[in-house]
Amino acid sequence: MSEKIYALLLRLFPSHFREAYGEEALQLFRDRARDEKGFFPGVRLWLDLLSDLVWSVPREYFHMQPALVGATTLRRLDGMPLFFILEDESPRLGALLLGSAFSLAAVGTISVLITQVGSYHTFRPWKFERQRSASARSSSFKTPATRAVGDAGDKAAASRQPANSTASLPPGDTQPGDVQSNTLLFEDRAESSRPQVPPSGAQNAVAATNRVVNEDATLDASERHRVIVGAIITLKEHYVYPDVAQKMAIALLAREKSGEDDKVTEGRAFAALLTRQMREVSPDKHLELVYSQDPLPQHLTEPTAEELARYREAMEKQNCTFEKVEILPSNIGYLKLNSFPDPSVCRTTATAAMASLNHANAIIFDLRDNHGGEPEMVALMAAYLFDHPEYWYNPRENTTQQSWTRSPVPGNKLADKPVYILTSAGTFSGAEQFCYDLKMLKRATLIGETTGGGAHAGVFHRIDDHFGMGIPETKPINPFSKTDWAETGVEPDVKVKAADALETAKKLAQSKLAKE
Amino acid sequence: MPKRKLDPLPSAAFQILLSLAGEDLHGYGIMRQVAEQTDGRMRLGPGTLYSSIQTLLEEKFIEEVDRREDARLGQERRRYYRLTSAGRKLARSEAERLADLLRPARAKKILRGDYV
Numbered sequence: 001m002s003e004k005i006y007a008l009l010l011r012l013f014p015s016h017f018r019e020a021y022g023e024e025a026l027q028l029f030r031d032r033a034r035d036e037k038g039f040f041p042g043v044r045l046w047l048d049l050l051s052d053l054v055w056s057v058p059r060e061y062f063h064m065q066p067a068l069v070g071a072t073t074l075r076r077l078d079g080m081p082l083f084f085i086l087e088d089e090s091p092r093l094g095a096l097l098l099g100s101a102f103s104l105a106a107v108g109t110i111s112v113l114i115t116q117v118g119s120y121h122t123f124r125p126w127k128f129e130r131q132r133s134a135s136a137r138s139s140s141f142k143t144p145a146t147r148a149v150g151d152a153g154d155k156a157a158a159s160r161q162p163a164n165s166t167a168s169l170p171p172g173d174t175q176p177g178d179v180q181s182n183t184l185l186f187e188d189r190a191e192s193s194r195p196q197v198p199p200s201g202a203q204n205a206v207a208a209t210n211r212v213v214n215e216d217a218t219l220d221a222s223e224r225h226r227v228i229v230g231a232i233i234t235l236k237e238h239y240v241y242p243d244v245a246q247k248m249a250i251a252l253l254a255r256e257k258s259g260e261d262d263k264v265t266e267g268r269a270f271a272a273l274l275t276r277q278m279r280e281v282s283p284d285k286h287l288e289l290v291y292s293q294d295p296l297p298q299h300l301t302e303p304t305a306e307e308l309a310r311y312r313e314a315m316e317k318q319n320c321t322f323e324k325v326e327i328l329p330s331n332i333g334y335l336k337l338n339s340f341p342d343p344s345v346c347r348t349t350a351t352a353a354m355a356s357l358n359h360a361n362a363i364i365f366d367l368r369d370n371h372g373g374e375p376e377m378v379a380l381m382a383a384y385l386f387d388h389p390e391y392w393y394n395p396r397e398n399t400t401q402q403s404w405t406r407s408p409v410p411g412n413k414l415a416d417k418p419v420y421i422l423t424s425a426g427t428f429s430g431a432e433q434f435c436y437d438l439k440m441l442k443r444a445t446l447i448g449e450t451t452g453g454g455a456h457a458g459v460f461h462r463i464d465d466h467f468g469m470g471i472p473e474t475k476p477i478n479p480f481s482k483t484d485w486a487e488t489g490v491e492p493d494v495k496v497k498a499a500d501a502l503e504t505a506k507k508l509a510q511s512k513l514a515k516e
Numbered sequence: 517m518p519k520r521k522l523d524p525l526p527s528a529a530f531q532i533l534l535s536l537a538g539e540d541l542h543g544y545g546i547m548r549q550v551a552e553q554t555d556g557r558m559r560l561g562p563g564t565l566y567s568s569i570q571t572l573l574e575e576k577f578i579e580e581v582d583r584r585e586d587a588r589l590g591q592e593r594r595r596y597y598r599l600t601s602a603g604r605k606l607a608r609s610e611a612e613r614l615a616d617l618l619r620p621a622r623a624k625k626i627l628r629g630d631y632v
Contacts (some may be wrong), residue, residue, distance in 0.1 A: 013563065022569065024595065025562035031544040031589060032606075041625050052561020060567060 003029060006049065012057045014092075016340035061092045081158035115222060118440035141343040156220045167437055168174040207387055228252050228261075230463035231274060238461060239287070248281045267303045267466055286395070286455065286472040286488040295465040312345050320346035321373075324366070325353045330510045333360030333414075334502075340430045345379055348397030350377065354384050354414070362509040365434070368448060368498050372429025382434065387415035393437050395455045395484045398474045418512055423448035423490070424498035429455075435490045442478035445508065446492035448501035523574055525610050529568045530556055533577065533599060533607040540581055543595035569597060577603030582609070 006029050010022055036045050091099075122463050184238070219227075232249040239245040255261060264270045271291035278287055303311070315321070324336040335353060343350065350364055358361055365381075379392050386407035394403065408415060421444050432451045438444035462468045478484060496504045522529060528550075535541060535549035546569075547560045557594050560568075572578045583593040599607070621627040 010562075017567070017570075021562070022568035023568060027561050027592060027594070028544045028547065028565070048559050048561050052563045055562025056561065056567055060563070062568075169526075 002033065003397065005081035005107045009049070012053060013061050017060050020292060028118075034410045044255075050154055059095075059096060077476055085336050097483060100336055105393055109309050113238075115225060135508060219266070220269055224261050224270060225256065226275065227270065227289075227463060227467050228256055230467065231278075231355070231469060234461045234463060234469050234471065235278075238331070238459070240472050240475055241282070244282045244284075245358050251256065251281045252277055261432060267293070271467060284472065285483070287468050289463075290468055290470065292468065295463050296468055298462075311342070315341055315349075320349040322349055322367075323352045327355055327357070328364075328506060330506075330513055331359070331361045332506065332509050332513075333357035333363040335363065335368065336366035336369075337381075338369045340375075340381070340434070342374050343376050346377065347380070350380060352411075354381070356410070358413050360414070360417065361513050362420065363414060364420045364422065364502070364505050364509065365444075366422045366429045366502065367427045367434065368422050368424040368501065369408070369454075370431035372431050372454065375430060375433065378434050381404055382411050382437065384409050384414050385419055385438065390441060391479060393440070393476065393478055393480065393484075394433060395476050395478065396474060396485070397476055418509060419444040420448050420509055421448075422498070422501040422505055423492050425450050425452060425489075426498075427490075428452035431489050432485050436485050439481075439493070441491060444488065445505075447494040447505045447508070448492050448496060448498050450487040450495075451485065453487040453489035455484045522577075522606075524570060525606065526568065528558070528560060528564050529572055530579075530607065530610050531606040532560075532565075532568055532572065533603050533610075535576060537604070537607065538598060540596045540598045542586060542596050544589070544594075545586070555565065572596075572603065575602075576600055577606055 003026065007026060009027055010018060013022070032045055033042075036042065101410055109319060235245040235248055236242070239248075252274065261270070261273065264273050268291045271289045274289045275287070278289070279285075318338075320341045321338040322333060322335065324340050326334050328334050335357060341349075342353060375394050375396070379394075382390075382392060383405040384407075386405055389404040389407050392403055392405050397403065419438065420439065422437055427435065427448075428451065430456065435444070435446055435451060439446055459473050460468055460470050494508070531550045531554060532546055534553060535546050538579055541549060543562075543565060553561050562564050565618055569578065573580065577600055578597045581596045585591060588617055618627060
């Protein structure tokens with residue numbers, strides 16, 4: 001019986017080996033089986049044989065080379081073709097496996113190509129994102145991603161990633177509302193008041209060659225699939241929680257298969273739908289897929305010297321958006337700040353403004369028209385309000401040394417003065433960080449309206465000309481609460497209409513100072 | 517047919533050469549002799565044994581001698597193998613190489629005794 005089993009196992013060897021030594025191998029087995037009787041010797045015999053098989057069979061196949069046979073017997077005849085034949089061997093195991101693998105790969109590739117035909121640019125996002133600096137500092141508040149999906153989503157996605165002038169320029173997070181003061185800088189954002197800046201020649205060419213889903217076009221199944229695949233690739237590549245990304249990928253594909261996506265043919269609605277599907281897996285408000293009617297720029301570029309000069313000039317003209325710095329009655333300092341500009345350009349202005357308010361008994365920050373800017377400037381301003389380094393939460397950055405305010409500021413006397421912040425529904429992004437952190441630290445009283453709700457912890461990744469994703473790439477520590485102000489905005493302590501906020505603040509400050 | 521590299525000499529091939537140094541042996545005899553000279557550490561399975569034999573035959577380090585019976589093992593006629601002079605030379609040079617390897621170990625007192 002056992003000899004028969006071994007005879008069968010011997011068939012695993014290539015035929016040339018079996019022919020040459022099969023009989024002897026069997027004989028050797030018989031000899032050993034006869035000599036090594038009993039349980040333990042028997043077990044040892046089989047262990048030997050099996051381990052021998054494991055090593056020898058692959059080696060025999062590996063070393064085997066088909067030999068040409070019959071060649072010597074063939075006579076070369078003039079004008080007659082000469083044939084050689086291979087030895088009668090079945091294909092090697094390795095060759096069979098490799099052949100199967102190649103066949104599968106070929107079939108897979110073809111099926112992917114069939115479904116993806118014409119939509120090759122789905123796979124571009126990788127290259128695109130690489131150009132974005134991965135450093136934490138890159139995540140200034142002007143980084144793209146948008147407010148609520150389906151709200152200003154399409155416009156914002158395009159405009160916060162402008163093609164040329166403001167890609168890295170602070171303070172980017174202005175909204176269409178403030179173009180009047182910033183037209184020079186934020187021309188790309190000015191959809192509401194001016195025509196879109198046409199893309200450059202190269203981009204035109206790209207737009208022409210790509211299948212552009214324009215305003216009127218509707219998404220068909222293959223286009224939807226392309227976007228889903230692009231989203232999955234982007235998720236897997238960048239999302240801070242890989243396991244969640246995997247679950248989301250599965251969910252997106254399952255929903256697509258179930259036909260849930262079929263009815264949606266409009267880009268913005270489709271982006272909203274996918275966002276909802278992803279958030280059903282994990283309610284991450286910073287994760288969103290957005291649709292832009294205007295083609296998203298192909299590349300993000302660092303600002304050129306000329307652009308920086310332009311920015312500097314614009315900031316000088318606007319006094320770095322420090323619109324008003326004055327002392328109100330009762331020695332209340334009032335600062336109307338319309339953005340948080342880049343400290344590399346505006347540090348002096350900021351320092352001077354704060355110095356001029358240094359002897360105030362209370363301070364009012366008017367951020368009602370402030371739509372954000374550079375986190376560095378936000379932290380710089382906050383530093384004046386503490387006499388010791390304070391943890392400064394930024395939803396876009398991992399905890400670092402820069403997560404602490406650089407307090408105390410030498411010579412500063414504002415660290416213990418009452419602080420009031422005026423807010424409106426237009427107070428946005430970086431300005432909301434200022435509000436949120438100071439509120440959470442109980443360092444300021446917020447007066448006005450609930451803020452806009454733009455935290456944008458995601459870095460923007462382009463999927464194709466019209467679709468992109470905001471994806472959180474960091475796990476910042478929020479010591480205050482589970483959520484930040486994304487979409488919900490920051491609630492004021494005193495709810496009044498934005499227009500009445502200043503009067504309310506003055507009264508509150510005066511009564512507080514009177515008590516002291 | 518296959519070209520197996522005998523450089524470096526696999527230990528199975530070396531042990532087979534050594535086992536044939538004393539007398540001609542058939543396959544099972546070689547297997548037992550190898551087990552004996554390695555204190556049972558190396559029990560050559562049929563696959564390893566015959567593929568090594570095949571290689572050594574091809575390289576003419578061993579040769580087949582007439583088939584004959586082994587009285588102790590029954591009536592079957594068995595192929596016997598014999599060490600060639602080239603095989604003996606190869607075994608010697610391999611033994612010397614191993615001895616060279618051991619010399620520094622002995623000098624550093626990692627290996628005690630003056631035998632291999």
